[in-house]
Amino acid sequence: MNxxxxxxxxxxxxxxxxxxxxxxxxxxxxxxxxxxxxxxFAWLGALAVLAFFAQGIxxxxxxxxxxxxxxxxxxxxxxxxxxxxxxxxxxxxxLYMAYAMILIVFMHLMRNYFxxxxxxxxxxxxxxxxxxxxxxxxxxxxxxxxPWSVLSKSATDVFIGTLGVLPPQLFLPVKYLLTGTGSDAQxxxxxxxxxxxxxxxxxxxxxxxxxxxxxxHGHAPPASGMKKGQEKAVPFFWDATWYMLMIGxxxxxxxxxxxxxxxxxxxxxxxxxxxxxAVVQPDWYFLWxxxxxxxxxxxxxxxxxxxxxxxLFFIVLALIPFIDRKNERDPMKRPWYxxxxxxxxxxxxxxxxxxxxxxxxxxxxxxxxxVMGGTAAIVILIxxxxxxxxxxxxxxxxxxxxxxVRFLKVPFENRGPTLLFLILLSIGSYxxxxxxxxxxxxxxxxxxxxxxxxxxxxxxxxxxxxxxYLVVNYEMAVRNxx
Amino acid sequence: MSYxxxxxxxxxxxxxCIIIAGVVWTMNPISQQNEIGxxxxxxxxxxxxxxxxxxxxxxxxxxxxxxxIGMLTLAFLIGMATL
Numbered sequence: 001m002n003x004x005x006x007x008x009x010x011x012x013x014x015x016x017x018x019x020x021x022x023x024x025x026x027x028x029x030x031x032x033x034x035x036x037x038x039x040x041f042a043w044l045g046a047l048a049v050l051a052f053f054a055q056g057i058x059x060x061x062x063x064x065x066x067x068x069x070x071x072x073x074x075x076x077x078x079x080x081x082x083x084x085x086x087x088x089x090x091x092x093x094x095l096y097m098a099y100a101m102i103l104i105v106f107m108h109l110m111r112n113y114f115x116x117x118x119x120x121x122x123x124x125x126x127x128x129x130x131x132x133x134x135x136x137x138x139x140x141x142x143x144x145x146x147p148w149s150v151l152s153k154s155a156t157d158v159f160i161g162t163l164g165v166l167p168p169q170l171f172l173p174v175k176y177l178l179t180g181t182g183s184d185a186q187x188x189x190x191x192x193x194x195x196x197x198x199x200x201x202x203x204x205x206x207x208x209x210x211x212x213x214x215x216x217h218g219h220a221p222p223a224s225g226m227k228k229g230q231e232k233a234v235p236f237f238w239d240a241t242w243y244m245l246m247i248g249x250x251x252x253x254x255x256x257x258x259x260x261x262x263x264x265x266x267x268x269x270x271x272x273x274x275x276x277x278a279v280v281q282p283d284w285y286f287l288w289x290x291x292x293x294x295x296x297x298x299x300x301x302x303x304x305x306x307x308x309x310x311x312l313f314f315i316v317l318a319l320i321p322f323i324d325r326k327n328e329r330d331p332m333k334r335p336w337y338x339x340x341x342x343x344x345x346x347x348x349x350x351x352x353x354x355x356x357x358x359x360x361x362x363x364x365x366x367x368x369x370x371v372m373g374g375t376a377a378i379v380i381l382i383x384x385x386x387x388x389x390x391x392x393x394x395x396x397x398x399x400x401x402x403x404x405v406r407f408l409k410v411p412f413e414n415r416g417p418t419l420l421f422l423i424l425l426s427i428g429s430y431x432x433x434x435x436x437x438x439x440x441x442x443x444x445x446x447x448x449x450x451x452x453x454x455x456x457x458x459x460x461x462x463x464x465x466x467x468x469y470l471v472v473n474y475e476m477a478v479r480n481x482x
Numbered sequence: 483m484s485y486x487x488x489x490x491x492x493x494x495x496x497x498x499c500i501i502i503a504g505v506v507w508t509m510n511p512i513s514q515q516n517e518i519g520x521x522x523x524x525x526x527x528x529x530x531x532x533x534x535x536x537x538x539x540x541x542x543x544x545x546x547x548x549x550x551i552g553m554l555t556l557a558f559l560i561g562m563a564t565l
Binding site: 083084085086087088089093238239242243245246247249250252253254256257259260261263 | 515516518519522523524527530533537
């Protein structure tokens with residue numbers, strides 16, 4: 001029977017089995033993953049590793065032509081793009097794969113955050129993964145300088161200048177590590193070494209460490225609980241391997257297509273004259289941090305506060321499994337952390353778009369409060385509604401939906417209270433805007449602030465009363481009709 | 483779809499991939515690299531479809547929608563490269 005089974009095996013499987021029986025790779029490593037992991041979102045980490053190796057291969061090919069000196073860096077990069085066979089595609093693919101890697105790493109981080117994958121016993125996997133995410137950003141930062149274009153050099157100089165707010169005991173060693181003696185040649189060479197040796201090597205060690213922990217702890221079960229049949233394991237060879245190859249091929253195909261349709265065009269070469277005219281703007285993945293640094297209340301002496309808050313944000317996120325210690329993993333039962341995570345994602349997206357649209361412009365404090373507060377308020381409202389809807393004992397019946405739609409007629413049937421409500425809404429909005437301005441812009445008297453606060457409070461209270469009146473009246477009318 | 487049909491489908495895709503590779507071989511790697519990139523993506527899409535067809539545990543596990551999406555993507559990419 002066994003012999004028959006062996007005869008039926010695919011030649012490639014037989015070859016793999018031949019080596020596996022002698023090396024024992026699948027017995028000590030590469031445990032069979034459970035069947036629920038056969039979906040692309042469970043393999044985001046593997047896609048990030050694939051992107052890392054793709055970057056490594058294309059990076060080594062580019063290194064054959066690249067010269068890390070300020071006089072030749074730009075020239076050698078344009079040489080690759082214009083004269084080397086497949087050079088333009090190679091450069092563009094390297095760049096877009098880096099973008100894809102950052103996106104995938106962010107998605108991986110968020111999926112694991114919302115699914116509480118980093119909870120006991122996988123806390124260290126989360127921390128190591130987070131460090132890998134930060135290193136990926138470091139890899140992008142150091143690689144950005146290498147073409148020596150006016151944008152990349154100016155943005156890097158701004159970044160190094162921003163670090164100047166750190167205490168000298170910290171800033172000087174960091175600056176020395178990044179720029180050496182401070183000359184352009186030293187700066188470029190240090191960034192080149194970090195980009196091609198230090199960070200990739202560290203990332204590789206961390207990938208091995210994380211894979212080791214993954215083998216120990218296995219794949220985390222689904223956050224909403226294991227369904228029947230999901231715990232069944234599939235063989236790593238070939239079921240899981242083919243699956244990985246399939247999504248990996250699709251992922252690489254997307255990046256190659258985008259690279260072919262939108263080939264890279266380099267900005268002009270760096271020179272102090274060109275830099276004086278350039279509007280400094282970092283690459284898209286740092287735009288949100290750049291926008292935070294442009295907040296007016298972080299300008300000048302408050303800049304260290306911005307750096308401290310950003311550092312604190314990163315530390316808290318890195319240690320989230322040690323903060324959110326409850327065993328509950330279902331997102332539906334963790335409304336606070338899920339809403340906080342959603343606010344974080346929404347704020348990062350808003351800050352990125354905002355930073356892109358307003359290069360070089362500081363953000364006034366009032367605007368910051370409106371945009372950031374407004375985004376957070378919208379997310380909170382959406383999540384309150386979503387959680388209430390999900391936890392409601394039953395779905396709305398047709399009759400209830402009709403009743404809700406009929407309720408839209410109420411404002412037209414009660415024109416007096418509706419008009420009063422609109423007037424109160426205008427007063428409330430005006431007093432709120434005045435209050436925000438008075439708090440953020442110096443020079444307004446305390447009486448003005450107190451007066452506006454009272455006006456806002458009274459209008460809000462009256463609006464609530466009016467709304468209640470309208471609802472109660474409507475309910476009574478419905479009951480009388482019955 | 484029987485196993486033989488699945489295997490023949492995968493074989494047809496392998497032939498398409500070999501033809502594309504042959505076409506890529508004749509192209510100019512400097513002036514036509516964008517087209518080469520698009521065709522290389524088509525190769526990868528073809529490879530994804532081959533693995534999909536070849537490794538499904540049963541006929542029921544094959545989604546015709548995915549096959550349609552894969553074929554449309556392949557056709558779109560080949561069409562775009564020839565434009």
